[in-house]
Amino acid sequence: MIEKRTPRIEQERERAVLVALVTRQQDERKTEEYLDELQFLAETAGAETVRRFTQKMDGPSSTTYLGKGKLDEIHDFLHPEGADEARADMVIFDDELSAKQIRNIENALQTRVIDRTQLILDIFAMRAQTAEAKTQVELAQYKYMLPRLQRMWTHLERQGGGSGSGGGKGSVGLRGPGETQLEMDRRIILNRMSLLKGRLAEIDKQKRTQRGNRGRMIRVALVGYTNVGKSTLLNLLAKSEVFAENKLFATLDTTVRKVVIENLPFLLSDTVGFIRKLPTDLVESFKSTLDEVREADLLLHVVDISHPDFEEQLQVVEKTLSDLGCADTPTVIVFNKTDAYQWVEKEADDLTPPTRENVSLPELMRTWMARLGDDCIFISARERINIDELKDLMYKRVRELHVQKYPYNDFLYQHYDADGRAL
Numbered sequence: 001m002i003e004k005r006t007p008r009i010e011q012e013r014e015r016a017v018l019v020a021l022v023t024r025q026q027d028e029r030k031t032e033e034y035l036d037e038l039q040f041l042a043e044t045a046g047a048e049t050v051r052r053f054t055q056k057m058d059g060p061s062s063t064t065y066l067g068k069g070k071l072d073e074i075h076d077f078l079h080p081e082g083a084d085e086a087r088a089d090m091v092i093f094d095d096e097l098s099a100k101q102i103r104n105i106e107n108a109l110q111t112r113v114i115d116r117t118q119l120i121l122d123i124f125a126m127r128a129q130t131a132e133a134k135t136q137v138e139l140a141q142y143k144y145m146l147p148r149l150q151r152m153w154t155h156l157e158r159q160g161g162g163s164g165s166g167g168g169k170g171s172v173g174l175r176g177p178g179e180t181q182l183e184m185d186r187r188i189i190l191n192r193m194s195l196l197k198g199r200l201a202e203i204d205k206q207k208r209t210q211r212g213n214r215g216r217m218i219r220v221a222l223v224g225y226t227n228v229g230k231s232t233l234l235n236l237l238a239k240s241e242v243f244a245e246n247k248l249f250a251t252l253d254t255t256v257r258k259v260v261i262e263n264l265p266f267l268l269s270d271t272v273g274f275i276r277k278l279p280t281d282l283v284e285s286f287k288s289t290l291d292e293v294r295e296a297d298l299l300l301h302v303v304d305i306s307h308p309d310f311e312e313q314l315q316v317v318e319k320t321l322s323d324l325g326c327a328d329t330p331t332v333i334v335f336n337k338t339d340a341y342q343w344v345e346k347e348a349d350d351l352t353p354p355t356r357e358n359v360s361l362p363e364l365m366r367t368w369m370a371r372l373g374d375d376c377i378f379i380s381a382r383e384r385i386n387i388d389e390l391k392d393l394m395y396k397r398v399r400e401l402h403v404q405k406y407p408y409n410d411f412l413y414q415h416y417d418a419d420g421r422a423l
Contacts, residue, residue, distance in 0.1 A: 015087065016047040017074065019066070020094040022056045033309050037276065038094045038116065040227075045123050050088050051077060064104045065097060071108045078111055086111055092119055096277070099148040117144060117279045124282065132203050136285040139196040142189055143281040149186060200285070207291065216406045217258075218266040218398045221296035223321065225313040226273025228304040229336045231255075233381040234270040237391070254292045261395040264402070269296070274320045276312075283323075294324055297401050299331040300394075305364075305378070306340035308357070332375055332397060334390065339380040 018038050022031045031054055039049045055070040064071060078086045090112040097115040105113045121141050128134040222230040238257035256269045269292045283290070303314050321327060341361045369376055377393055379386040
């Protein structure tokens, strides 16, 4: 019988070492930016970063990811001579590792090793609140664990771990579905996955019925990289109280609110944030949640323009939307957090080419963004800058879509307000 583990109360933060490669495709600056994001992920999961390591290689080793010399260097840092305990509780790699790589690295470092995918799954397990989200995360975890079965069970037996939103020492990367018995085999996991898929199919069916009962209203979906301010913007537009926090993946479950601008009502949904190297298993498991994006009539792509790597984040989201089949959906890019945009003015005699760090916001707005015209707008949801202009743009776009999709309803909105009173 599968035994469920109970969450444990977090008593002290775990310490983590972060590892990434510098390759021909990923220079040192880019690697440091990726490590910044990995550190943010680790902090969101409840771990404190104590050291970073990078190595220049053509590509990861198929057996140990890193070279032997770098592994020895990390080992010496973790286990200083004469120390009673290790300097860190785990080592986190910024790529997905195979079972063989994890096993060999753990043997070399004599400490727990997790990869980026496992860390993201761990955060999703912490954030899941509803039955749907918990089922989606559990299925994604089993898909990740299945090819790593032999290693995972010995790993869990040795380390122990929590589940759900708890997290004591030794829990980051181990908030699994809860089953820890060594005798669990491939057949049991496959049966469990089949059961979870059945549950999600039922949830998907119920959601389709709910979406079908929402009446003849245009659907607008907020999409974007994680932590760009989508929930804050939803709260502002819908005058609601959706949970918003400065952490990655603060929102997992799609929230749908009715919004009325002037006399025109429409549905606005906040969806789970995307991220670089988002695990494929998560995208598959969150199909019913992402259907809000697939079925939207208009997408508001929210971008954190204050982030130094916002253009790559924008591209990551656009690729994910393309993978979801939403490349042709009408989209407005909402450049958020203009109040937090920072830049350093160049000296007059500095002839070096301008970079993102020394271009002012007005100058940036005159670059490729200027060609977007009405397909983009610059706002600050926190400071309520340009929100009225955003509402005007949304009204215009929603009205255009409504005339195309529901011409009879457009007649009603011209003569009656949102509560049915004659204008």
